[in-house]
Amino acid sequence: MASAVHVALAATLLATSSVALAQDSTPPAAPEASTLDTVSVLGSRTKPRTVSSSAVPIDIISGDEFRNQGATDALDQLRVLVPSFNVSTIPIDDAASLVRPANLRGLPPDNTLLLVNGKRFHRAAVITFLGHGLSDGAQGPDLSVFPSLALEQVDVLRDGAAAQYGSDAIAGVINFGLKKLREGGSAEVFTGKYYEGDGLTTQYSAQIGLPLTARGFATLTAEWRKADDTSRSVQRDDAAAAIAAGYPGVGQPAQVWGSPQVDNDLKLVANLGLTTDAVDFYLFGNYAKRDVDGGFYFRDPTARSGVYSNDGGDSLLVGNLNGAGAGACPGIALRDGAGNLLPYSSVSGAVAALPSNCYTFLSSLPGGFTPRFGGSLEDMSLVAGAKGLWGDWYWDVSGSWGRNDIDFIIYNTVNASLGPDQPEGLRFHPGGNTQTEKNLNIDVSRDIATSFTSQPLRLALGAEWREESFKISPGDGPSTAIGPLTSQGFALGSNGFNGFSSRTAGTFDRRNWAAYADLEAQLTERVLLAGAVRYEDYDSFGSTTTGKLTARFDVNEEFAVRGAFNTGFRAPTPGQANISQISTVFGGTALEDIATLPPTNAIAQLKGAQPLTPEKSRNASLGAVWTHGDWLVTLDGYQIKVKDRIALSTSFVVTPEERAALVLGGNPEAASISQVTYFGNAFDTTTTGVDLVTSYKSNHFGGTTTYSLAANWNRTEVDRYDTDFIDAARVYKLEKSLPRTKGYFSIHHQRKVFHANLRLNYYGSWYEDHLDSGVISAADGGLPIYGGSALIVDADVGWTFDSGLYVSVGAQNLFDRVPSKNPWSGVAGAEYPVHSPYGFNGGFYYARVGWKF
Template sequence: MSGALARNMLAVGIRSALVGLSLTALSATALAQEPAATEDEDKTLEVVSVLGTRSTARSATDSAVPIDIINAEELRNQGATDVLDTLKVLVPSFNVSTIPIDDAATLIRPANLRGLPPDNTLILVNGKRRHRSAVITFLGHGLSDGSQGVDISVFPSLALDQVEVLRDGAAAQYGSDAIAGVINFGLKRLGEGGQLEIFGGQYYEGDGFAKQASGQVGFPLGAAGFGTLTAEWREADATSRSVQRDDAAAAIAAGYPNVPDPAQIWGSPEVKDDVKVVGNFGWKGENVEVYGFGNVSQRETEGGFYYRNPTTRGGVYSNDGGQTLLVGSPSGNTVCPTINLRDSAGNLIPYATVASQVAALPGDCFTFLELFTGGFTPRFGGKMEDVGFTGGIKGTWAGDWSWDLSGTYGNNDIEFSMVNTVNASLGPNQPAGLVFRPGSNEQTERMFNFDVHKAFEKFNLALGAELRNEEFKVGAGDTASTAIGPLTEEGFSIGSNGFPGFNALTAGSWDRDSWALYGDLEYYVTDQFLLAGAVRHENFDDFDSTTNWKLTGRYDINENFALRGALSTGFRAPTPGQANVSQVTTAFIDGELRDTATLPPTNAISAFYGAEPLTPEESQNASFGFVWDGGHWQFTADYYHIQVEDRIARSTDFTITDADRAALLAAGQTFAASLSRVGFFVNDFDTTTQGLDLVANFDTDHFGGETNYAVAFNWNDTEVDDFTPGIISEARIKKLEESLPGTKGYFSVRHDRGTWDVLVRLNYYGSWYEDHLDSDVVSIEDGGLPIYEGSAFTVDLETGWEWESGLYARIGAQNLFDKTPDDNPWGAAVAGAAYPVHSPYGFTGGFYYARVGWKF
C-alpha cells in the first residue's frame, strides 16, 4: 500500500469518526469555548500570572489589567504545530494568516495583536525580553509593512507551561514595543519525568502532510535544582490552492511547451528540518537562586514566487509588453533580428512559428526562450537559525528586599535562497542548478537587567535598570545574485530575478545602545481599592530619550465583582534595521544603468528630499472594564482605546531629476550618479484603535463528567486619523482599517470523564477586506481587484484518551467542515489564486490529525 493511499484511508477514518463525534456533541449541548486550564491548574482565569505587575503574581481575575492565560494542555490539544496558529484560535484579538508569496514574510509570518503591527507587541520568555527576528516585512499588506517583530514559532509547544497575554499597553513597565500588549511564554520546570510524542496530519485536499516528533525530560540539579530539556523535529509539505493563470493557459493554447500547470502555487510553503531545542534550568539555595533558559533552533523553508510568462516577463522575455521577444548579443558584436510574439490583432503567434525563428538566430544571439520554453516560476526560501539564552541570579537582601540580576543574548540569522530563477543579464551563463544566494539578514541583541522589590504592609515598591544593545546586519549576496552581466545594456534585468542579491552598497552592520531606569509602585488604599503607577525613562544613543508612565486601578465592590482600568503612554523605538536598511534595485533606464533605492532617512540623498531621522512611535492607551467571579463561572469585559502617533511608513519614490543629480554630486554624493529614484522610511501617519474584549468561563458537572463552557469575543476598529498624501495611499489606508476582521470570537465546550475527553469549538470571523495583489486601488471601477469577504464560522473537534500508564492518544480536525473563503473571482485572470490568500482563517480548508504519546 502506498504512503499516499494509506494517508487517504486514514483521512477517511478520522474524518468519519470526528463528524460522528461532533454531531453527538452538538446534539447534547450548545457550543462553547475550551476551558482555559487543565484540572491540575484549575480554571484559566484563576491561573497565576506574572504580567502587568512587579509584585507578587496574581490570578487573572485578581489583576488590574486584562490577561489571557493559556495552559500547556490547551496549547497542545489542537492540530496546529506552530505556536502562531495555536494563539490565533485561542486569543480573539490575535491574528495571523498564511503567507504564500511575500518575500521574507513567508519565512517569519507577521502576527497582529489588537489590529496593530507585529512590532507593537512585546514578547517575553520567563518574564525576560525576547530578541526580534532579522526579517523586516517590506510586504506586509498594509498593516505590517516595514515591521520587524519577534519569531515566536521557534518554541515547541511541549516546552511551554503557559502563555500569558497582557491585553494592555505596558511600555512604562517593559519598554519599547509594548503598545498593543505583552505576550509572555512561561517554560516548564520539571525536576523529573518527561514525555514522548509523535504527531501526523494533513489537509482534506491530500496535501500539506505534517509530521512531528517531540520529547521532554526533567532531571534534578543537586538537592534543590531542576533541569528541563525539550526537543522537537518537524517537517511539513507544501500546499496548493491554485487555478491555472489565464496567461499561462493562453501560452499553452498557442503551443508553448513545458508551461507548468498550475503555473503559480498559492499555498503554505514547504518546511524542512525544523529542529527546536529548549532548556530551562534552576538551582535554589538558602537565600539565592541561579537560573538559566534558552533555545537553539533552525529550519529551512521554501515556497513559490510569481510565474514568469514566456512572452511578457519584462527584462527576461520581452521589454515591450509582449509584442516582441527580448533577444540580445552576449558579446555585444551582433545586431540580432526582431522576433514578433503577437500579430497585429494582439494575438499570440503560434509557438512553432516563434521557435523556428529562434532556431535560426545567429550563434551570438540569445533569448531565454531557448532555456525555458514555457516560462518559469522561481522558488524562494531560506535557512533560519535562532539562538537565545538568559542567565541570572536572584535572591533576598536584608531579609525583605528581593533582587534579580540577569543577562540575555539573542541572535536570529536568515540566509536567503532563490532556486529555479535567473540573473537575466548573465544570459546562458547561469549558476549550477539555478541556485542563488541573495545574502542574509541578522539581528543580535544583548541585555542586562537589575531589579529590586520590597513588599510593605500597604504597598509594593519595585525599581530597576536595563542596558541593551541591538545590532542588525545585511550580508552580501553571491556573485550570481548581484552580477551586472554582459546583456545588461541590451535590456536584460540584473540580479537574481524576483529577489536580487544584496550588493556591496546594501550590505553592512548597524547597532544601537540604550539604557533605562524604571519604577513601579502599588498601593492598597483600602483592602478593596488598589492603585498602581509605573514610570520608565529610556535613552537611545541615536534619537535621545523618552519617558512613559502608567496608572492602574482596581476596586473590588464585593467578593464577586470588581472594576478595573488603566491609563498609560507608550512608545516603539524604530529598530536599527528600519533606521539603516538599504535596498537597491538596478535596471537599465533611458539607455544607462540606474538604481531605485530605499535608503536610510539619515542618508544625505534622503535628506535632500526631506527625510529626517526616525523617532519613536508614541501611543496613549486607555482601558476600563469589570470582572465577575462567581466561583464556578467568571466573566470579564474590557474596553480599550489606543492612539498611535508618528507611525512609520515607507515614503513614495522621488524621481531624481538632472538638476537634483547635479546638486547632489556637487555636494559630494557620488552615489547619486547612478540613482534614478529614491524612497525612505518616515514617521508619517496617526491611527486610533478601539475595541472590546469579552471572556466568560463556566464549569459544571453536566453529562456525567466535568464540563467546561467558555466564550471569548473581540471587537476591534482602527481608523487612520492623519497622514501625508503621497506617502501612503488610499488603498493602504483601507487595508490598515479593514484587512483584519472587525469581530472575532469562539464558543466551545469541553467534556472530561477522566480517561476520555472531547472538545468542540466554534470559531467566528467577521468580514474583512483584501486588495488582491496590492492593486493599490479601492474599487473595481478604478481598475482594481479588491475582495470583500463576509463573515464565516469554522468548527474544531478533538477527542482523546489517557491511561494510568501514561500512554495517550488523540485525534482531531481543525476546520472540520472544510470551510474555505468564496472563490476568488479574479484568480485565473491575474495570478492563479483560487481563494483570497489573506483570509483570517486560512484558505487551505480542513486539517485532520492524530497524536500518540507517553508521559513518564
C-alpha cells in the same frame, strides 16, 4: 479516510479551557490555586495577579490547552485561543513567508513584546517587506521557535506596557512560561494532513525533567517537525495563453499558491534552576533551526520585463553579447497588430535564426520560469541570572543574549543581465540578515508598611542596558552582479529577490539604557491604585519617558471595575533604518521590481525620505470583572492612539533621468530600479476595541465540563497620513484588512480517562486588495476582494490512561470551510484570497500518540 474522520468528529464535544502555574521571574508567586485563580507575572512588576484580580486584562493559557490542537506552529495555536490575535498563511510575500507577521489588537507585529520567563526575547532578523498593508516594514519576534511541549503557561497581557517593559509593548505583551520538572517527562508523535491530501505534517516531541542536585531542576525539551507544502492554485490566464500559443514547458499550474514546505524544523529548549539557602540561580535558553521553501511569481515568457520583453510583450528582448556598441540585433515580434500572441513556432524560428552573438532567454527558457524562494533560519538565546532576598528587598539580576539569523536562497531564476552565463542549477544565494540582542537587567522590589493603606505598598525598581545589532550579509556574485546586458535593458541581480550588495552590507547597532519605578497601593480592601514610570535613552535618537496608571475598585466580592491609562513608544529598529533590498511584487496585473531603501540612501532622499523617529502611543482601557462560583466574566474596552507610525512608503517612480544621475553618482544598483520605497514616520492611527472573556465550570454530562466564550471587536482608523507617503488604497488596507469581530465558543469535557473538545471559531468579514492593485474598488479598475464572515469548527477526542499513555484524534476546520473563490483567480493563479484570516488550505485532520512518565 478524510470523510470518515469528518463524520466521526462531527458528533463530539470539545474545546479547552484549563490553565497552569506561571513561571517566576518576578517576586515570589502566590500559592497554587484553582483554575480561576491561576496567576500571571504580567501586568505588574510587584506581585503576580490572577485573571480575576488583575487591574488590566490578561489571558492565561495552560501549556496543555496551547498544545492540544491540530496546529503545530505557535502562531496558529495562539490565533484560535486569543480573539484579538490574528495571523494568516503568507504565500509569495518574500521574507514574510519565512517568519509570518502576527497582529495583536490590530497593530503590527513589532508593537507586541515577547517575553520568556518574564525576560525580553529578541526580535527576528526578517523585515516584512510585503505585509498586506498592515505589517509592511514590521520587524517582530519569531514565536514559532518554541515547542509547545516546553510551555507551562502562556500569558497574554492585552494592554500597553511600555512603561514597565520598554519599547514594543504598545499593543501588549506575550509571556512564554517554561516548564520546571525535576523528574518524569513525555514523548509524543503527531501527524496530520489537509483534506485535499497535501500538507502532510509529522512532528516528534520529547521532554525530560532531571534533578540538578537535591534542590534544583533541569527540564530539557526537543521537537522535530516536517511539513509538506500545499497548493490551492489555478492556471494563470497568461500561462494558459502561452500554452495555447504553443510555448513549451509552461507549468500546470505555472504558479503555486500555498503554504511553503518546512524541513528539518528543530527546536530545543532548556530550563534550569538551582535553589540555595541564600540565592536562587536560573539558566534557560533555546536553539531552533528550519529550512523553508516556497513559491514565487511566474515569469511569463511573452511579457516579463527585464527578461523577455521591455515593451509590454509586443516584441522580444534581444541582447548583443558583443556589447551595446556592437550594433543592434534583429527584432522579433511576439504579437500581431491586433495584440494577439503569435504562435511559438513562428517566434522560435526567428529566435533560431538569430546571429550567434544575439541572445534571448526564450532560447533557454521558452516556457518562462517560476522562482522558488526560501531560506535557512537559525535562532538561539541564553538567559542567566540570580535572585533572592537581601533584608526586605527582593532582587533579580540577569543577563541575556539572543540571535536570529536567516540565510536566503532563490533558485529556478536568472540574473538576466548575465545573459547565458548563469550559475549552476539557476541557484542564487542572496545573502542574509542577522539580529543580535544583549540585555542586562537589575530588578528590585519590597513591601513598605504604611498606616494609610490596608496592605503594604509594593515598590519595584529596575534598570536595563540593551545593545541591538542588525547585520546584512552580502549575496554571492551572481545574485548581485551588474552584468554586461544591463545597459541593454536586462534586469540585474537574482530575479525576484536581488542579493544584498557589498556596498549596502554591514553591521548596524544601537545601544540604550533605561530605569523604571513601579508602585502599587491597596488603599482599602476595595481600592487598588498602581503607577509606573520609565525613562529610556537611545544613542541614536535621544530619550523618552513613558508612564502608566492603573486602578481597580471591587464593588463587592463578585464584581469589580478596572481601568488603565498609559503612554508608550516603539523605537525604530537598526534593521528598518538600514535595510536595502530589491523585491518583485505584483502591481495589479504585472510584476514590478521595487527597491526598499534606508532613509539615508541617496535615492530615497531624492523622494523625500527623512531620519526615523520613535512611534508614540496613548492607551486607555476600562473594564469590569464578575466572578460567581465557577463563573468568570471580564469585559474590557480600549483605545490605542499611535502617532508617527513607522512603515514602508508607497512606491515612487524613478525616471530615466533620475536613474542615470544616480548611476553616475556612484549608485550602480539603480540601473534597473524603476520604483523605490523606504521607511518613514508618516501616519497616525486610533484603534478602538472591546474584549469579552467568559468561562463556566460545571459537572455536566457525567464529568467536568468547562464552557468558554471569548470575543474581540476591533477597529482601526487612520487619523492622519502623508499623501506623499501612502495612498488611499494603503489606508483602506490598514483599516479593513482584519476582521472587526473575532471570537470562539468552546466546550471541554473530561470524564475519567476520556476527554472531548469542541471549538467554534468566528471570523467577521474582512478585506483584501488583490495583489496590491493600488485601488479600493472594482469601479476604479482594480481587483479588491471582500471576504465574508465564517464559522470554523475544531474538534478533538482522546484518552489518557493511568499508564501514562495518551492518544487523541481531531480535526481543525472540521467542515472544510474555505474563503469564497477568488473572482480574479486567473490574474495570478490564486484560487482563494491569499490573506484570509483563517487560511485557505481547508480542513486538517490529525492524530497524536504520546506517553507521559
